[in-house]
Amino acid sequence: VPIGTPGKLFISGAGVARGYLNKPDLTREKFIANPFIEGERMYDTGDLGRWLSDGNIEFMGRKDHQVKIRGFRIELGEIEHAVLQYGSDLKQAVVEAKESNEGKVLIAYFTASASIDKSELRSFLQGRLPDYMVPAFYVELEELPLTPNGKIDRKALPGVEGEDLIRNPYVAPRNETEEKLVVIWQQVLGIEKIGVTESFFELGGHSLKITRLISEYYKVFDVKMSLKDLFISETLESHSDLIKASKKNEYVEIQKVEDNESYIISDSQRRFWVLSQFEEESAAFNMPAYIELNGNYDIESFKRAIYHVVDRHEILRTVFKVDDSGEIRQWILSKEQLDFNINYLDFREKEENEQFVKSYIEQDSYKLFDLEKGPLLRASLIQLLDDKYVFYYNIHHIVSDGWSNDVLIKDVFTCYEAFKKGENPELPHLRIQYKDYAAWQKKQLEEESFQLHRDYWLTKLSGELSILELPTFNKRPAEKTNKGRMLGLYLSKEISSKLKDYCQQNSGTLFMGLVASVKAMIYRYTGQEDIIIGSPIAGREHFDLENQIGCYLNTLVLRNEVKGNDSFNDLYANVKQTALDAYTHQKYPFDRLVEELDLKRDFSRSAIFDVLIVLQNNGDKKKNITLTSDIADSIIDYGAASSKFDLSLYFEEIDDRLSCIVEYNSDVYDNDLMEQFLKHYKIMLLKLLEQSHQPIAAIDYLSGEEKEKLLCTFNNIKYNPEKLTAI
Structure with missing residues (x-):
């Protein structure tokens, strides 16, 4: 891995043991072939570390002591260290993440020699840790449970009760x-x-x-x-x-449609179907994901759980075909017609089986789905050890979105736990299915209230829409491609904190600050004043859609005019209002909007915008990244990717920093330009926050090295006037 990038620590050499006594599975897991020295082995310590610029390795904790909650990757040891700083009366502390009421929560267990005020302890931690790292529950124990080896037995830690949650003084409801x-x-x-x-x-x-x-x-x-x-x-x-x-607005349920041979499709499904007719575009809408499972799993019960979920959600048994009248319709198949099967792969006997899993997932990720025949979901259970599995699945975007993936996983594991016990699963009742939503959406679009949403967007996007013209040496392909690459960096604690504070002080959100800063950067790179970007939104405002699987995702278009004489304060206020207006009118489908605008089709670009911005705060993306201290100021190359847009920027809060990953179309932009863009953005963002009253055009984002090259190196030309020839 590059300098500063976290990785697993391995030990090799003559001192490495032969294995664990009488534990062949554990030996196979921990003692693996050394890829650098043929015939040698190395030991997987389970620890994490990273190279520092001086050649030392910084220890970053154990992999199994990291959790991800609400999209944040958290090192439990860092929280434990902060708890122990509270005072000498607090003797021991361990922090654990446990499932509780629809999600993971952080629980601080501690022992003390004197009474500890839990409210004061929480206030102490709030002053030293980001909000998402402050435990929700505090449990005082007489002693921490230990394993026979003298280590803390985390599995034996007790559950939590209501009194373990720190609360404000109770005030009962008064009406x-x-x-x-x-x-x-x-x-x-x-x-x-x-x-x-x-x-x-x-x-x-x-x-x-x-x-x-x-x-x-x-x-x-x-x-x-x-x-x-x-x-x-x-x-x-x-x-x-x-x-x-608030003004009363009578609640109306989504009505069920009558049973039929086929059903209308939603606007988003229609667009995905059209784009999927181009083979290269089709693979870009695959949504592969995997989950590592540790423990002894009942394979048959797990398979049964997946089959049950496919049976429960009609959209997972849906295919898309053109009917006799030429209309694209969705057809719901029976279990027998679908022919959906779960692959079980046993890799226990394979050496370096994790590499086999990686190769399997990479190959399947780009395998095309047949929208007419289905199934549009593929699932595999891969066994690596007796007590270690990988659940991998790949689903087409036309029947799913990020929220749906969470529903799918939750349903599968709820069913598995029930089947394993010989019980029937208790899942929320699904009063409607996706076909009912598609019909409801069509009816909504005909109502007068939706005319107001339509009018807003048509007005907002009236006139000539600008296209992004970042500097590039590449000739844009005549037809849009999805060949891409991903680069990333981490913003420092200082910059991340300044941005969050700025947004809070200006009564906005972090997302608004990111959009404003990216637009300022694009303006400085291009000089373009009309800047349009897109951003996804869940699209599930109606109560009936909460536990559904399907493609409900909508896209918001954020258009702002950026003037060089405007300050960042001016731009932020403008972006804030644009975002709030877009949220108000978010119900109007982006795909319908594209049709309504009747744009001249440019096959080399995406419709309306070429830049996408995403603030990932729902845990959809799974990145094995953990940060516990300052990271080296370097660009990380994440390798090849499928790029849906010219430029996509994915932001995520990791510890008390922000990460930024740029996914770009490598047929349009080259790697050097994107590396430069990231470096300049990092400088620009800090300057914008420090000089928020200054004109954006006056903000200096060049590094000292670049200034030296431009002002001195490039102008260090020696010439002899006597040898010049005048013409």
């Missing part, structure tokens, strides 16, 4: 609205006895759960709340005030 809100909050957060002065976010709420609140409020109170309002108002009593002040 019927607050009583109903308490019930909703308890269901969404999985916490009992919630008071009206408590904060949704302090109780473990986040953006995805706010989406659930919006759906619940619509169903119970007949009001439609905005994300903006609920982000600003955190307490239960403030939500009560918002509901009382």
Whole structure:
């Protein structure tokens, strides 16, 4: 791995043991072939580390002591270290992540020689750790459980109860609205006895759960709340005030359609179908994913669970064909017609079996789906050891999205646990299926309220739409390709903290700050003032869509005019308003918008925008990245990728830093340009935050080395005037 990039620590040489006594499976797992010296072996320590620029290796903790919660990769040891700094009375501490009420939560276990005020301990940690690393529960024990070897037995740590959660002083609900809100909050957060002065976010709420609140409020109170309002108002009593002040909007269920041979498709499905007719485009809409499973699994029960989920969600048994009238329709197949099978692969006898798994996944990831015949889901259970598996699946975007993948996994494991016990799985009742949503969406588009959404977007995107013209030496292919590459870097603690503080002080979100800064960078690179970017949004505002699998994802178009004389403060305010307006009108399908605009088709580009920005805060992306201290100032090359747009920027909060991954079309832009873009963006962002009142055109984003080259090296020309010839 490059300098500064985390990797696993291995030991090789004459001192490496032959293996574990009478434990062949563990020996096979830990003692592997040395890829650098033929015939030698090396030992997998299970630890993580990284090279430093001086040649030393920095220890970064153990791989099995890292967790991912709400999209954040967390090193438990870092939290434990912070807990132990609280005071001399606190003797031992261990932090564990456990499943609780629809998600993982952090639990701090500790022993102490004197009474510890848990509220003060939490306040202490809030001043030293990012919010997502502060434990939600605090459990004091007389002693920590130990294994026979004297190590802390994490599996023996007890569960948590309500009193282990740090709470504000309890204030009971004072009216019927607050009583109903308490019930909703308890269901969404999985916490009992919630008071009206408590904060949704302090109780473990986040953006995805706010989406659930919006759906619940619509169903119970007949009001439609905005994300903006609920982000600003955190307490239960403030939500009560918002509901009382809101205009009633009667809740309407999504109606079921009558059974038929085939059904209409949604706008997003139509666009994916059209794009998938081009072979190279089709593979770009594959959504491969895998999960490592540790422990003894009942293979037959696991297979049965997957089959049950496929049977439960009609969309997983759906294919797409043109009917006799020439219309693209969706057809729902029976289990027998679908011919869906789960692959079981036993790699236990293969040496370096993890490499076989990697190769298998890489090959299948680009394997095309047949939209007319199906199935549009492939699943494999791969066994590496007696107690280690990989569950791999690949699904086409026309029947799924990131949220759906979470539903699929949750359903599979709920069914597995039930089948293993000989019980029937208890899953939320699905009153409707995707075909009902597609018909409902079509009906919604005909209503007068949707005319307002349509008018907003047609006005916002009226006139000539600019196209991105970043400098490049490559000639753009006549037809758009998906050949891409991924580069990444990490923003320092200082820059990340400054950006978050700036957004909070200006009553906005981190996403708005990222969009504004990227637009400022694009303006400085191109001089273009009309800058258009896209960003995905879940598209599940209706309560009935929460537990569904299907393609509900919508895309927002964010168009702003950037002037050189504008300050970053001006641009941020402009982007903030644009984003809030886009959220308000998010129901109008992007795919319908593309058709409505009647654009002149340019087969070398994407429709409307060429740049996509994503802030990943829902855990969809799985990257094996852990940061515990400052990382080297270097660009990381993640290798080849399938690029759907000219330029896609994926941001993610990791510890108290922001990571930025750029996925670019390598047929359009070269690697040097993208490396330069990332380096300049890092400098530009810091300068924008430090000089937010200065004109954007005056912000200096060149490094000292670049200035030296431009001003001195390139101008260091020696000449003799006497030898010049005048013409």
